[in-house]
Amino acid sequence: MFLRAGGAVILGAAVPAALARAAAADGPSDTVRVDLGQVLGEPTYAATGFLHGLSQDGIQPSDALLRPLKPQLFRGAGSALPGGGWSAGGYQGYAPRWAMTRDIFQRVASGPLNAEYCIVLSDLWGAEGVSLKPTDPYPGDGGDWSNWEAFLIQVVNDVKGADMRPNQVQYEIWNEPDFGNVYFPRPKAQYEEMWRRGVRKIRALDPKARIVGPTFTRLTVTDESWRMDRWLDMVVASGTAPDILSWHDLIPGRDPVNQAALARTLLAERGLSGMPLQINEYPSSGGLDPGYNTWYVARLERARVEYAVLAIYGSCCTFPQLDGLLTQEGDELFRNGRWWAYQRYAAITGNLVSTRPGSAVDAVAGMDHARGQARIVLGNERGDGRDLGTVRLTLDGIAGAHRSLVKNGRIRVRVERIPDRAKLTEPEVVREQQLSPDRNTLDVDIPWHDASSAYVVTLGEQDSELPPYVIVDATPAAPVLLPGEPTPVVFRLRNYTDDPLTLRPVLSVPDGYTAAAPAEVTVPANGDAQLTVTLTRTTTDLTATESRLIVGDQSLTVPLQPSENWVRIAAMAASSTHAPSSPANLNDGDTDPERWGGGGAGGWNDATDGAFPDWVTATWSHPVRISRVRVHTLDSRAYPAAQWGVRDFDVVARVDGVGRTLAQVRGNVAGVIESRFDTVAADLLEIRVLASNSNDYSRLIEIEAFTA
Incomplete structure (x- = not known):
């Protein structure tokens, strides 16, 4: 040359x-x-997204193989795991797929990657083309949508319980519904009703949710039944337009520049200008080499597509091969030519x-x-x-x-x-x-x-070095702060060098808050260290805000949740629990009974049918002053409190080591019950349920306790 x-x-x-x-x-x-x-x-490195691509537990591949690529989006949801998903196995079939989704999210959404995660709901359902037969249940079969809605409630509750924030997670309604009879072997009209109901339900459960669709196999406006223009007409007419428009590009000879231009024209014609675009599987099977892949990446950048995700043409879906960028031999992973193409793309700064x-x-x-x-x-x-x-x-x-x-x-x-x-x-x-x-x-x-x-x-300069250290995450990810209550937040720092690093943290907190932390922290060679920051709220302002930890050129922003409800920082326990409910749902700050799902998802449901009393407790590390308790029992449109809520219960506190009954409620038919009493300093609060209106289980949504 x-x-x-x-x-x-x-x-x-x-x-x-x-x-x-x-x-x-x-x-x-x-x-x-x-x-x-x-x-x-x-x-933005928008072209670097992965479909599955990691091990089932999310541990592999290592940071050394992932971090240099600067991935922006991961997509999946436990595809092809045994159990058949929600459709074939109910909650038991769904649970391992959700566990894989959660584990991978926790790996990729924190430092050093800080990527987003797109949950493919059809994978959680079991419809990835392997687990289900056409005769297995699909949403809306026989005109019955109850199972679809129960499934969505479960997913949204699990997203909330895993602290997946709206800016980190996307909901993809269904993958390739237009692909013959493989992924949705039902009439198109049933798919469209599934879409409409799905979008409305998710947004009712989480108004900030970002929804992705339609994820057709191609973007087309030719005379076919699955035309993008007609689909957009349908979602606009029904008020169910997605937040991100998605499709696949797996057909040789197509150019994302032309596709993106067509998509933006279709959106603009329907008053949806500015909607982000996501080509969430690319390229064609004939383009799996560095030369073509890099050309396609350049075209994605030229098209200004906000998200793009590689397709898989090989081992799926728990193999840590990054959609073919890594070559696997036994347990060993090797960089191949395509990996280096994406690394050099990510090295553009x-x-x-x-x-x-x-x-x-x-x-x-x-x-x-x-x-x-x-x-x-x-x-x-x-x-x-x-x-x-x-x-x-x-x-x-x-x-x-x-x-x-x-x-x-x-x-x-x-x-x-x-x-x-x-x-x-x-x-x-x-x-x-x-x-x-x-x-x-x-x-x-x-x-x-x-x-x-x-x-x-x-x-x-020829180097393409990444920062030698990162702030991985913070625990809790979004701390709840009560007035005057010192709240520890533990930051995890990771050192990628062969020598120990001594770092000096800088804390930024809003007015009305104070922060205390060590002047420096030493991170061992190729290891992690913890930095504990103590935050204290001194203001009565309950507006949500944020704090920032800065270490050198690295930073991590932590949302702060000011509250007056002491139960938010308590440790929760219960006499028994019916899965997937949890006593931890009773102090998550969510009082919406419409999030109640099968088995008590979104709240707490005891596990002893017809046997009372049942109890839940909130325990603090030191006495807190309370004079008012608010109990939220099940009271949704489908399950009104008069039929399904708790009827008789006592409010009990442990004061100076002795249990004291603060209030007694009998014959209740309301969804929210508030009890007032003289102020006590308690280190434990108990709600002791003696009877329910359904005479079978105790069902609660949230418990709150206030000083005044």
Whole structure:
């Protein structure tokens, strides 16, 4: 290969002179232009999303294999696990799929990845194309939607219980409902009613929920039954438009730039301009090499698609192979050529800059003035073994980047090739050269002999180092703060270097709050350390706010939940519990009885049919002053308190080690019961249920206790 600086030709030693002369004489077969001075904005790495891709427990692959890729979105929900999901196995079939969803979410949504997670509801249902037969139950069979609604209640309650915040999680209603009889073997009208009911139910349970759909196998407006324009007409008419428009692109020869333009036109025509786009499975099976993958990534960036997720064409769905970016041999995982293509894409920092594609080659480029580096990653749509000839990369705006890129009068230029290999230790350095720029333009000519390869051109500094440490997470993730009550928050810090690091934390808290923490924390080599911060609320303002921990150039924002309800910080226990209910649901701050699901999801349901008394307790580490208790029993539209709520109960407190009855309620038919009494200092509060209106179980939604 050869480089050009101004009018001079710089030959690569590995290229025969005859080849260089031929390339110079014939001219390039394709040209890509990059303008280092035309800034597009900060990189989002939107193309790096994974379908499943991790082990069932979420532990593998390691941070060393995931972190350099800067993944933005993970998609799945326990697909193909034994038990058949909700449809075939009820809650028992659903539980292992939910456990996998929760475990992977907890891995990817915290530091160092801080990615989002898209829950594929059809996977939790069991409809991933493997577990169910067409004769198994699907939502709405026989006109009965009760099982679909119970399922959605369970999922939303589990999302809430796992502290999955709305900005971290997405709900995908159904995967590929248009794919023959594989994923939804029912009439289209039944699918559309499932969609409408699903969206309305999820939004009723969680108004901040983000819903993804329709996830068709393709984006089409041709004369077919599953047209995107007609689907959008349906959701607009029913008030059930998604928050994110999604489809798959698995058909060879399609271009995401054209698809995104069509999608935005369809949205604008229906008053939905600005809706994010998600191509949540790509590319086609014939494009699984670094050359084509990188071209598609460049097209996604050009299309300004907000989310994109790789498809799986191999082992699914608990294999930690990152959708084919890793090669697995036994328990070992190896980087392959595609992994390196995505790593170099993720190594673009600073700001994205303008590019102009060639006929078959496109690129993603960035200019980082702070680091003194420009990086361009190039791919091609051929994606096979053919010879593309000489491809020219023309770099404009060199003069504007002179101060950042030029050292001692020269620009360091490195060209790397990423071949399509199952095991690749690192990209091949094709050429490295120090150039003396004398013009505003620099040409880099690449002899692209194998279209399955991608190329990387880096100017200036060559490193692509990630931060040596990160703030992983905080426990609790969203602390509840009572007035004057010191509340510890434990931050986890991780060191990726081979030496211990001593770090100095900086805390930012809003007015009306104080924070105390050690002046420094030492994190062991290749290990974790905990930093305990004590927050105290001194204000009466109950507006939700946030605190921020800053360590060097790393930071983590923690939402703060001010409250006057002392039960929010108590430890909960019960005499017995019917799964999936939990006494922990009684101090989560959610008093909505409509979240009640089968078996008590969303609240607490005891496990002793017809046997009373039942009890729940809230225990504090020290006495707290209370004079008012509010009990929320089941009282939804489907389950009114007069038929399903608790009827008779006592409010008991432990004061100075002795139980004291504070209030007695008899003959109750209301959903919310408040009892007032003289102020006591109690370290335990008990609700002792003596009878229910259903004469079988005790059913509670929330317990609250206040000082005044």
